[in-house]
């Protein structure tokens with residue numbers, strides 16, 4: 377008797393946490409945080425619907441917080457085992473988890489000082505908890521079978537989503553294959569390999585973040601070149617709020633390509649995010665995951681992630697000094713939605729100048745400063761100060777780490793026959809129903825959209 381239960385990312389985009397049971401063996405795939413509304417975030421504090429001490433193993437698909445952010449909570453809850461992950465996922469977790477713990481401690485401290493709806497606000501996990509959790513990671517190579525407890529086996533396949541991302545192919549003791557999709561990346565993006573074609577699974581779990589959407593086919597390089605040319609003409613500053621893992625490295629790669637082709641002016645580029653700097657080094661060093669173009673560039677001695685005029689900004693004083701530097705230059709800083717991080721002070725100093733161009737690199741959630749700016753606000757309140765927005769605000773539409781509907785269908789097209797059931801997770805209901813309809817219409821497969829904590833027997 378085998379079963380699969382969904383304890384997160386069920387009819388919502390975040391909180392991935394899926395439990396596989398066969399006989400007495402319990403294997404969890406991912407354990408991420410819920411992000412977004414307060415109601416969702418509150419679920420992070422609810423007890424797990426299983427006993428962490430009874431888990432035999434945790435398999436991790438990739439290092440985004442919505443896939444790893446509750447791992448420290450598992451350890452605190454009595455989990456004794458290991459976290460299996462690819463080498464690069466462990467590298468990125470080392471960068472991201474302690475930082476997330478520190479931010480939560482600071483948030484809890486602030487909430488205690490300023491009052492909160494909770495009597496005693498506590499971080500979900502501390503920086504120290506994160507370091508404890510990191511000790512449990514064990515690296516597993518791509519494309520080789522690793523024995524799991526209870527007679528199962530695991531093989532990681534390239535998912536092309538972010539560095540280290542993988543589909544977890546789990547061969548159960550009865551020979552059935554469960555393919556736990558994690559997040560599905562895109563084809564023809566720079567640096568890392570495309571998603572690997574998978575041709576068989578008895579049960580498939582796949583994300584549906586953009587299950588009802590189609591990404592823009594705009595070439596991000598053309599837009600970047602235009603923005604940098606404008607900056608030279610006006611002497612202005614380009615502020616790029618960027619996500620540290622994935623998006624920042626793609627941007628640096630595109631800027632290098634433009635420079636090599638003589639298609640953009642060579643102006644100073646500042647990477648002002650310690651986390652992005654560490655992630656960029658890991659991207660540059662993870663040869664195993666590089667696509668052909670990146671391998672060629674590296675073998676020719678090109679530093680595709682270090683464009684000309686590139687400067688790393690590590691300390692806070694150097695970051696603040698940029699506020700007084702005349703343009704033209706580009707500053708790339710987190711966070712990607714401009715709701716925290718160093719990009720906030722760059723925006724505070726630059727939004728009031730007509731020569732400033734703000735270039736967002738991804739989705740802007742409701743309630744963030746990024747969303748208000750994208751919606752065309754002419755005044756915004758930042759750190760208690762009201763600022764009138766004179767800068768131009770735009771977005772690079774075609775950058776995303778998640779496959780859209782066509783790309784998901786392209787990947788599903790690699791299967792030689794239909795899985796018995798395809799479970800859609802990691803998506804809002806509209807996206808899930810859109811993808812379900814397309815899969816049924818194009819492929820005629822059996823699709824389930826699991827509800828939170830729903831369990832399925834796998835025959």
Ligand SMILES: [Zn+2]
Pocket residue numbers: 438440537559
């Ligand atoms: Zn992800």
